[in-house]
Amino acid sequence: MRDTKTSPVIALLFFFLFILLSFLFHFSFSHCANLGTETDKQALLAFKSKVADPFGALSTGGMIPSTFACGLDLKHQRVISLNLSGQNLTGTLSPYIGNLTFLRLINLQQNSFSGMIPHEIGRLFGLRSIIFNRNMLQGEIPVNLTHCSELRILDLVVNKLEGKIPSELGSLFKLKGLGLASNYLTGPVPQSLSNLSFLQRLSLSENSLNGNIPVELGQLKHLNMFQVSVNSLTGSIPIQLFNITPMDYFAASENQLFGEIPPYIGFTLPNIRLLFLGGNQFFGNIPHSISNASKLEWLDFANNSLTGSIPEDLGRLRNLTRLNFARNNLGTRKGNDLRFLDSLVNCTYLEVVSLSKNNLRGILPNSIANFSSHLSYLYMSANPISGSIPTGIGNLKNLILIAIEVCLLAGSIPISVGSLPKLQVLSLFGNNISGEIPSSFGNLTFLSELHLHRNSIRGSLPSALGTCHLLQKLDLNLTRLNFARNNLGTRKGNDLRFLDSLVNCTYLEVVSLSKNNLRGILPNSIANFSSHLSYLYMSANPISGSIPTGIGNLKNLILIAIEVCLLAGSIPISVGSLPKLQLLSLFGNNISGEIPSSFGNLTFLTELDLHRNSIRGSLPSALGTCHQLQKLDLSDNNLSGAIPSEVIGVSSLSGWLDLSHNHFTGRIPSEVGNLKNSIDESSYIYLFI
Template identity: 30%
Template sequence: MCSITVPPVVLQLLLLLSLASPATSCTEEEKRPLLQFLAGLSRDGGLAVSWRDDTDCCEWEGITCNGDGAVTELSLASKGLEGHITPFLANLTSLLCVDLSHNSFSGGLPPELMFSTSIIVLNVSFNQLYEALHELQPSVTTSRPLQVLNISSKQFSSEFPSATWKVMKNLIALNASNNSFTGHVPSSICLGSPSLSLLDLCYNKLSGDIPTTFGNCSKLKVLKAGHNNLSGILPVEIFRATSLEYLSFPNNGLQGELDGAHIVKLSNLATLDLGGNHFTGNIPQSIGQLKRLRELHLGCNNISGEVPSALSNCTHLISIVLNLNNFSGDLSKVNFSTLNSLKSLDLMGNTLSGIFPESIYTCSNLTALRLSTNHFHGEISSRIGNLKHLSFLSLADNSFTNITQAFHALKRCRNISALLIGGNFMNEAMPQDETIDSFQNLQMQMPMLKSNKTGIYLDPILLDLDLPIYQAPSLQYRIGSAWPKGLNLGQNKFTGVIPSEIGQLKELLYLNLSFNNLYGGIPQSICNLMNLQGLDLSNNHLTGAIPAALENLNFLSQFNVSNNDLEGPIPTSGQLSTFQNSSFDGNPKLCGPMLMHHCGSVEAAPVSIISAKQCSNEVIFAISFGVFFGVGVLYDQLVLSRYFG
């Protein structure tokens, strides 16, 4: 979520306001606009208890006055207020600060407040305002005192104003994020507001090019316009805004190459986020001159070449996200030992090769590391145990070898809670000793598949890192509750029976156990998975009858038990009767109206119920480590089974 940062000069002013204490009572002229505001509320959040006409309004909840009894601050954030914002508040001629954020105001923002002759801070974020912002009238030419305007997280869907900013010469911070504003980014915004320090326009529907006039924003420190429909290139003029500390345009349609000669002019840059665009070319070696750089996010582009060794000079880096590009070469050329502050490194989905870079083992503060889907090879060194804070590790889909050595090395990483190493160790056998018993923090109990209260199970460390889960470059999941809840353990060599405990995963939507060597019956407990939409148990050695209670799975739209040794009649009174005979092929002992083999009147087979005692520890172990190897792909790239695609 985009947020606003109030400049220090405004914070000092607000501090003075908070220390103000009235020497006299407020006048009727001050009280009247406040009572008109109260009358316009459909829900007052209990304000009426405090805002009584027979009391001093300087003592009312949310009101601050100066020594003359004039109202200077109206602070009513998160009060549960509903209704319209009255323009009569502009009659409070000493009013400096208005904070009505995190309520349920509807309608529009009165222009009398935006163009007030006294208000310097106006925050109406997180409401339900939807009417178009009023554009500046041609007759208005006098500069307004407004310094901070926060209109984020509402429902504005009109064209973003352009002429308004011509009279906002004192504007320091503007947050219009999380709306649906259309049109172009106004080129006049810096010309009219030379003191602008923060501009946040992310999560809108703005289009067109990035204005070249941003080069005139000599005091601009934060520029955020991600998640829009902007196109074109990064204009070279933008690099004249040398005060920039935060430059963020992710998830747009920008293209071109990073200009090494110009990027070094942003010597104060701490965050560069251009991910999710169409940038090409290489990362210039001159990026190493950005000594204050803390976050580098260039994922989901078409950038190629080697990861520049000059990144070693950016010793304050905390996060490097270069996933889903075309980087190649040997990552060992980057000396990670100089990056002592690094917490997150994401290089997933490139064509990097060579051995695991030894210098990464010196990044003692690393908490998330993703090198999956590359061409790394060799063994995992025991030095990985030096990464004492490592919580998320994904090395899936490479060519690592020696699985026994890998487990011995990885068990030293005591804080790992997510380990994804599938797609390696080809044709190697799983260790049979106690090697894997030391992974005490690994979440194999799959709590998110048991309950819809996923938030309590999520590791906040991982959520703070910019490691989204991808199904495709254009489709990413950043919160656990958004992930499709599936368990894909298909196409392995699992043996034993299907454990009845699988019925505890009541939030499961897709279950694929196909192409294994499982035997025994279909456990009755699967019938508890009432949200199940896809079930594939095909190509195993399952026996017994199909549980009749499967017909109660009303959301089941994909079903396959073909090529087993099931027997008896197919239940025909509910959901299973909707599937074609291909769902049951390869079971010669099955009978039913959808098959060539119809059931006789004397044929009846008992329902097969597998008790929990029949599920051996070895099978539970196999299912658990299926999460390592099967669900690793699900978590890392969210590639669901082809049978459920």
């Protein structure tokens, strides 16, 4: 028999063979690992070569980037993540990025990458997250991204991508987040997206998508965010989408969607926090069930065609911060449409209430004075709301804006309004408000816009205005001052003293005081108004004096309207140095002197109305250089001499030309025929009687 024991020689041979095989295996593995590392290194260097890197996020002395930028698999020494978020990088994406075959995450968000997304990314079969949001990437979404079958997140929000959404994206079965909002994408929403059964977040807003919302999207039972706002989508929203229980963010505003809002929405969306359906064509009533959606924070149904009453138990929405029902047809015409406001006192986080442009009728309740201490914006304009502003409104110390315009409010403005330390805009025009303007307005140090015109406010402007105490506290913020169409004035001849204080309002853009009873001499101080002043309305007041020479300092003036007053003197030459002036209307005064030839410098002038004055001298030919002049009315003055052909030759004057009731002599310039050839039925040319 053969000896079954292994001889020492054979054992020794096996030992050496084992050592050799171990060496060969180690050499082969190490060589492959080095080859992989070298591949990643070259891919990263190629990526780096196309990028401008102001913060040095890629600066590593030519080696593989540091762990700040890259995550490495310690076992294989391969790049598995590339995170360059918010590094102010610019450039394009190198196709060599497709050689990083171990890559699981690539995050380039909040940079300035441009160009196209490389198709080679489709070779990264293990990739789980592509985060390219807030760049300037262009072109179409590569179809072969669908080869990245492990992808969980595809975030391309805020770029310049165009074309259609590839239907092939529906094959990324593991996808949980798809963000394509704020691009230039067109075409329909692919039905195939309903295959993404694990999808939780779908963001397609702010594109140019059209067509209907696919009914099949209602199968996405894990969806908690659905955004399709600001597109051109039509049809109705599939009711299945309102049955997805996890949904907490639903935005379909600014489309062309129609239909009724489902009556059960408050029950089927129990987790909804943000609901945006504004800017569509929805009709019917606001569902009463909405009060059951107890987690609601933002509710926006604005700019639709909703009718009927507003649910009176909205106060159950204890987390509500913003309520926007503006621009609908809400209201019952029964005079009690505002009862729901009482319940809003329970919404202790409420910041914005917007109800403007509806048909809400009733007396403004005192309960608004008990709204949330967080309330910042109150919009109730263009409703048949009566009553008066509650005195307690001064409790709402965080109010920034109050807009209750074109309503039926009466009574006086409460003194307590002056105790709103953050108030920037107060707009109450178009009501029946009486009484005086409270002197407490001097405490409104952040007030930027004050609109009280078209009311029955009487008495003098607050003494705080005249003594500068009020406006010294407003001097950095007041931009619009509107007291037009009231009965302001004392008839004592010194109503304009407050204008001196306006020189402290260094951001003042608009002054509107027309149609009051303000009496006095126009002060020279108006020449020292804010350099930002663009519009000056003072018409229909018994204002005397003359236009200050220094008015030429106000280089941003676009409009001067001081009509039907008692002004005398001549028009300052400096008016011709107002480079932006478009309209100058001084008709119905006692102005004398000549028309300054400097008016020829007013290249943007469209209207010049000086009729019913005592202006003398000749008509300056320099007006012929005002090539945008559309209306010229110099009637009822004492102008004389020939009519310059240069003026009649301004072709834009086809709209309105009146030189009647003067003392012109000579021939009518032949250029008037050119005007007649271009006029229409609404044009007005009147040379002589």
